[in-house]
Amino acid sequence: ELKVEQNPLFLSMQEGKNYTIYCNYSTTSDRLYWYRQDPGKSLESLFVLLSNGAVKQEGRLMASLDTKARLSTLHITAAVHDLSATYFCAVVFVGGSNYKLTFGKGTLLTVNP
Amino acid sequence: ETGVTQTPRHLVMGMTNKKSLKCEQHLGHNAMYWYKQSAKKPLELMFVYNFKEQTENNSVPSRFSPECPNSSHLFLHLHTLQPEDSALYLCASSQETAGTYNEQYFGPGTRLTVT
Numbered sequence: 001e002l003k004v005e006q007n008p009l010f011l012s013m014q015e016g017k018n019y020t021i022y023c024n025y026s027t028t029s030d031r032l033y034w035y036r037q038d039p040g041k042s043l044e045s046l047f048v049l050l051s052n053g054a055v056k057q058e059g060r061l062m063a064s065l066d067t068k069a070r071l072s073t074l075h076i077t078a079a080v081h082d083l084s085a086t087y088f089c090a091v092v093f094v095g096g097s098n099y100k101l102t103f104g105k106g107t108l109l110t111v112n113p
Numbered sequence: 114e115t116g117v118t119q120t121p122r123h124l125v126m127g128m129t130n131k132k133s134l135k136c137e138q139h140l141g142h143n144a145m146y147w148y149k150q151s152a153k154k155p156l157e158l159m160f161v162y163n164f165k166e167q168t169e170n171n172s173v174p175s176r177f178s179p180e181c182p183n184s185s186h187l188f189l190h191l192h193t194l195q196p197e198d199s200a201l202y203l204c205a206s207s208q209e210t211a212g213t214y215n216e217q218y219f220g221p222g223t224r225l226t227v228t
Contacts, residue, residue: 004155033216042117042203043219088156092215100169101217103156 006104021107023072023089035088079111117220125226134189134223136204144210145187150201163210194227
């Protein structure tokens with residue numbers, strides 16, 4: 001069974017602090033996405049990770065991928081209130097003729113002043 | 114308009130009603146998707162269309178009926194829904210369903226409430 005597990009599911013942190021969100025998946029995959037969703041809004045693509053050891057950074061967010069461990073991390077550096085949102089990882093699995101995107105449950109991040 | 118649009122943004126319907134959700138993409142993509150996002154559950158893929166042909170039906174009940182008249186438009190026809198069908202329905206598109214170009218772009222969603 002295809003599984004994508006994120007933890008934590010809820011994260012409340014202070015501004016200025018660092019933290020990491022973890023994404024584990026159950027089957028070999030060749031790519032992983034991180035999305036952000038604000039309340040009532042759509043999903044916004046943050047990162048696409050395509051290979052083992054891939055690391056991408058945008059502002060205070062850095063994502064990495066370890067395909068051997070089937071693990072991706074989203075590291076938050078010196079959090080600010082604007083980062084409050086739900087973050088999803090999504091893993092591509094090959095299913096039939098399609099590459100299926102399977103999502104984790106999401107991590108609700110709240111950054112407090 | 115740009116990107117992926119969905120209408121209506123909010124919909125309240127009774128269990129005996131028939132309604133339709135509409136999705137339109139302005140990205141020149143060939144693949145379109147319907148997802149269901151319920152509280153406390155991961156996004157669930159419902160249907161996939163590639164070049165107007167349905168390529169995936171993820172065991173979705175027949176009270177949900179998709180239609181893809183062309184690569185830019187996708188509909189989800191709803192009839193005799195149940196309260197547990199209340200959710201956010203998201204449409205997405207990608208250049209194709211496989212390979213390098215399958216990054217999906219999402220619409221804003223339709224918040225559906227079944228009473």
